[in-house]
Amino acid sequence: MPSVTASSDVEDAVRRRRDDLVALSHSIHAEPELAFEEYRSCAKTQVLVAERGFEITPAVGGIDTAFRASFGDGPLVIGVCAEYDALPEIGHACGHNIIAASAVGTALALAEVAEHLGLTVVLIGTPAEEAGGGKAVLLQAGVFDDVAATVMLHPGATDIAAARSLALSEVAVTYLGRESHAAVAPYLGINAGDAVTVAQVAIGLLRQHLLPGQMMHGIVTEGGTVTNVIPARAEMHYTMRATETSALRNLEDRMAACFRAGAVATGCEYDVRETSPMYQELTPDRWLAETFRAEMLRVGRTPVSTELEAALPLGSTDMGNVTHLMPGIHPVVGIEAGGASVHQQGFAAAAVSPSGDAAVIEGAVMLARTVVALAESGAERDRVMALYEARTARA
Template identity: 75%
Template sequence: MSTATASVSVEDAVNRRRGDLIELSHEIHAEPELAFAEFKSAAKTQALVAEYGFEITAAPAGLDTAFRARFGDGPLVVGICAEYDALPELGHACGHNIIAASAVGTALALAEVADELGLTVVLLGTPAEEAGGGKVLLLNAGAFDDVAVAVMVHPGPIDIARARSLALSQVEVTYRGREAHAAVAPYLGVNAADAITVAQTAIGLLRQQFAPGQMAHGIVTDGGQATNVIPARTVLRYTMRANDAASLRHLEGRLADCFLAGAVATGCDYDVEQTEPPYDELAPDKWLADVFRGEMIRLGRTPIGEEVEAAVPLGSTDMGNVTQVMPGIHPIVGVDADGASVHQPGFAAAAAGPSGDKAVVDGAIMLARTVVALAETPAERDRVLALHAERVAS
C-alpha cells in the first residue's frame, strides 16, 4: 500500500466513525471524573477499540483507570495517548474528552492499515494528567517499553504543531505550631498561619529574581478553623514551573528556603512533601511536528509560525516525560471558545460544541496521517526504530 493510499484510507476510516467519535467525546464530557477516578471515562474510551478487536490490558502499573489496547504485530509500535480526567468544578475545561475521542479515532484508523504498514497500534489510557502524573507512573512501570513513538493531540485556543511546555513540580507544605486563645493567651501559641504569611511574602519578594520561564503559584488548603484560636496546623500547596528541568531544580531550591523561612520566623515545625511526580518539559520530535504542521495546513487550519512556538505559554504536561525518552508530539488543535482559554468555563462548553467536535475528527485524521508518513518514510522509520533499540538495550 502506498503512502498516498494509506493516508486516504486512514482519513476515510476516521470520517466513517465520525459519529461514534463525537458521541464518545460528548459522553465523556457529560460525566467528568477527576484524576485516578475516571472509571466511566476509561471504560468508554476502551469500548470502540474493544469492538474492533484490540487486545485490552487493564490497570497497567496498578493504575485502576489506566489501560493498554493493542492491535497488530508489526515492528513499529506506535503509542497513542488518551487522556480523560477532568478538573474540579470546571469539568472538561481542558478538553480531555476531545483528546480521548481523537486518540480512539487515530487508533481505529491505524488498525485498518497496520498489517500493510508493519505497525503495532497501542492505545494507552493515561489517567491523572491534571494532577498525579499518570503517564510518568506508566512510563516508570514499563508500560511504554515496547513503544517506539508516542503521539497525541490536545485542544487549545490556537493551532500549534510543535507545542512546548514547562517543567513542573508540586509540593504540599505543612506547618505545625501550637493552639492558644487568640485573646486570652496568644503568647502561649505558635501561629502556623503566620508561617504561611512569611513563606508567601518571601516568595512574593523572590519573584523579582525569577529566571525567565520560572513561575510559582500556590493556594492555602488549610488556614485554620476559628478566628479566636491561633492555628496549630496549616497547609500550603505550591506548583513550580520552569523552561526546563535544570531551571526547575534551581527554583525548587529557592522556594525551599522560603518555606523554611516561615518555620524559622514563627517557631513552627514543618515538612515539605512532593504530591506527584515532576513533569518534564515537552521535547517534540521536529520531523513528526513538521509533518503534523503540513496536515494542519492541508485541513485548512493555521498553525502559528515556528519562530513563535517556543514563546507561547502552554502550561505543563506529563507527556513531557514521555517525549524526553522517545520521539513524540503533543500538538495543539485549535478550538473556537469565543475568547476563552483552557481551564475556563467557556472552554469547557466549547469542548462539546461544534468546534470541539471538529477538533476530535481533525485531530484523529492528522495524527493518523502523520503516523502513516512515518511508517512509509524509510529513513525516519529506521531512525525511530534505532532509537527504540538503543533505549531497550540501555
C-alpha cells in the same frame, strides 16, 4: 508525505466513524471525573477499540483507570495517548474529552493499515494528567517500554504543530505549631498560620529574582478554624514551573528556602512533600511535528509559525516526560471558544461545540496520517527504531 493509498485508508476510517467518535467525546464530557477516578471515562474509551478487536489490558501500571489496547504485531510500535480526566467544578475545561475521542479515532484508523505498514498500534489510557502525573507513573511502571514513538493532541485556542510546555513540580507544605487562646494566652501559642504568611512574603520577594520562564503559584488549603484560637496547623500547596528541568530544580531550591523561613521565623515544625511526579517540559520530535504541520495546512488550518511556537508554552503536561524518553508530539488543535482559554468555563462549553467536534475528527485524521508518513519513510522509521533499540539497550 504518506502514500495516497494508506493515507486515504486512515482518513476514510476516521470519517466513517465520525458519529461514534463525536458521541464518545460528548459522553465523556457529560460525566466529568477527576484524576484517578475516571472509571466511566476509562471504560467508555475502550469500547470502540474492543469492538474492533484490540487486545485490552486493564489497570496497567497498578492504576485502576489506566489501560493498554493493542492491535497488530508489527515491529514499529506506536503509542497513542488518551487523556480523560476533568477539573474540579469546571469539568472538561481542558477538553480532555476531545483528546480521548481523537486518540480512539487515531487508533482505529491505524488498525486498518497496521499489517500493511508493519505496525503495532497501542492505545494507552493515561489518567490523571491534570493532577497526579499518570503518564509519569505509567512510564515508571514500564507501560511504555515497548513503544518506539508516541502521539497525542490537545485542544486549544489556536493551531500549534510543535507545541511546547513548561516543566512542573507540585508540593504541599505543612506547618505544625501549638494552639492557644488568642486573647487569654497568646504567648503560649506557636502560630502555624503566621508561618504560611512569612513563607508567602518571602516567595513574593523572590519573584523579582526569577529567571525568565520561572513562575510559581499557590493556595492556602488550611489556616485555622476560628479566630480566637491560634492555629496549630496550616498548609499550603504550591506549583512551580520553568522552561526546562534544570531551571525548575533551581527554583525548587529557592522555594525551599522560603518554606524554611516560615518555620524558622515562627518556631513551627514543617514538612514539604511532593503531591505529584515532576512534569518535564515537552520536547516535540522535529520531523513528526513538521509532518503534522503539513497535515494542518492540508486540512485548511493555519498553524502558528515555528518562531512563535517557542514563545507559546501551553502550561505543563506529563506528556513531556514521554517526549524525553522517545520521539513524540503533542500538537494543539485550535477550537473556537469565544475568547475563552483552557481552564475556563467557556472552553468547557466549546469542547462539545461543532468546532470541538471538528477537532476530534480532523485531529484523528492528522495524527493517523502523520504515523503513516513515519511508517512509510525508510529513513525516519529507521531513526525511530534505532532510538528505541538504544533506549532498550540502556535499560
